[in-house]
Amino acid sequence: MGLRAQGALLLTASAFLTVLTCLTFLTFLTGASAIGSAGQTIGQRNPPLVIDSITGRDLFDFYCASCHGRDGRGHGPVAAALKVPPADLTLIARKSAGTFPAARIEAFVTNGGEPSPAHGTREMPVWGPIFRGLDPSDTLAKVRISNVVKHVASMQVP
Numbered sequence: 001m002g003l004r005a006q007g008a009l010l011l012t013a014s015a016f017l018t019v020l021t022c023l024t025f026l027t028f029l030t031g032a033s034a035i036g037s038a039g040q041t042i043g044q045r046n047p048p049l050v051i052d053s054i055t056g057r058d059l060f061d062f063y064c065a066s067c068h069g070r071d072g073r074g075h076g077p078v079a080a081a082l083k084v085p086p087a088d089l090t091l092i093a094r095k096s097a098g099t100f101p102a103a104r105i106e107a108f109v110t111n112g113g114e115p116s117p118a119h120g121t122r123e124m125p126v127w128g129p130i131f132r133g134l135d136p137s138d139t140l141a142k143v144r145i146s147n148v149v150k151h152v153a154s155m156q157v158p
């Protein structure tokens, strides 16, 4: 490598370092101002769209309980605002002659099933594309859906 090239490389490296130092300092400043105004609601973040946990219980609480309630019986905090009341998820097996139709439920959660004209507009969000769109690994999206459906299966009343 020629002397000039070496010099250019050094310059680039030092420019990079300067930028890095500035960034660190900026982060420090923003951090400091957040502390300075403690008690105010600055720095509030939006909730994550996909939670790290892949357990059925956690996924259900995060993605389903707002409408269906934590116990799955359809009385979540959002339920009252919906035109179509959320289904009581504990009765699915009972309505299917005692057997939980796992494949059908998985398809419903993934694709949303058939819209019912009697129900007006569908109010049940379709999670398949949502999980897939945000998750770089498709397998993990399937695992999440499968786990949340297993959790619904575990809620069934005899």
Ligand code: HEC
Residues within 6 Å of the ligand: 060, 063, 064, 065, 066, 067, 068, 078, 082, 084, 085, 086, 087, 089, 092, 105, 108, 109, 116, 119, 122, 123, 124, 125, 127, 148, 149, 152
């Ligand atoms: C925004 C509210 C809302 C959320 C969030 C929601 N649902 Fe629903 N869900 C509904 C409504 C309303 C229905 C009624 C049926 C319809 O839309 O056709 C329903 C129906 C269902 C059904 C069909 C039950 C049956 O008897 O066939 C299943 C299964 C279901 N939801 C599972 C889930 C799961 C699992 C989640 C979370 C991943 C979830 N829901 C999140 C509103 C919601």
